[in-house]
Amino acid sequence: MATNNPPRVRAALFDMDGLLIDSEDLYTQVTNTILERYGRPALPWSIKAQLQGRPGPQAGQIFHDWAKLPMSHEQFLVEQKELQKNLFPNTKPLPGVLDLLAGLKKRGVHIALATSSNAGNFKLKSAHLTELFQYFAPEHQILGDDPRIPAGRGKPAPDIYLLALSTLNKTLEAQGKPPIQPEECLVFEDSVPGVESGRRAGMQAVWCPHPELLVEYKGREPEVLAGLTGEHREDEEQQLQKTEVDVLQGKRKVGLPGEIDDGWAKLLESLVDFPYDTFGIAEKST
Known part of the structure; x- marks a missing residue:
């Protein structure tokens, strides 16, 4: 059921792969090249959906449990890295992204990045896209291997988005401006674990999935938007504590997902x- 209307958005927090840039398709290309080498079937979207948005270690475990490749994880990473080095410098912005970032900046919305990509891959995918990444100040770029994110606390846990928000508030504090509350943040995600991460951070969310992912979750869209698909796994959350769900941030509880049709998340098939x-961001925010 619908609940109270969310407040005006003051900050936009962005995932990167498959949301800002077309790197998700390149990840699939790399993976399928390796699978083909060893006579294994192509990666199905039922598995890829579980990998999206997660940090490397967690995604790697899910993938290898399915793929059963005749090689060590270390050898797989060597072959994967070699292919990525050739493909990642070819990433391109997805449709509508540059106009959206410019529009948010024009309206005074604060912007930060929260990606599960590690520093090395981030550089490969972003160095040639200065027109896009100029919108994200270095101090507002949170990467998957950021030491401030505890082990086992990647997406779908809320930590990365709460950390991204804290960097924005540190800047605002230095400027003598009021802090942004989690409920005033809009998380942009293409992945299901990413949407859950944003909802568990007590934030609003936009889910803009790959068309094939949308097919995979057909009929379950309300669950995804509420963060209720069960992507939050206890075995991934090594530091999960009972107190997490009792911490209030503004009007929403951090650590808990949303509710079906609560109005705090929306599905968009494109950012165009x-x-x-x-x-609530048609006029300039403060």
């Missing part, structure tokens, strides 16, 4: 012609 009015 983004509906600013829907999120």
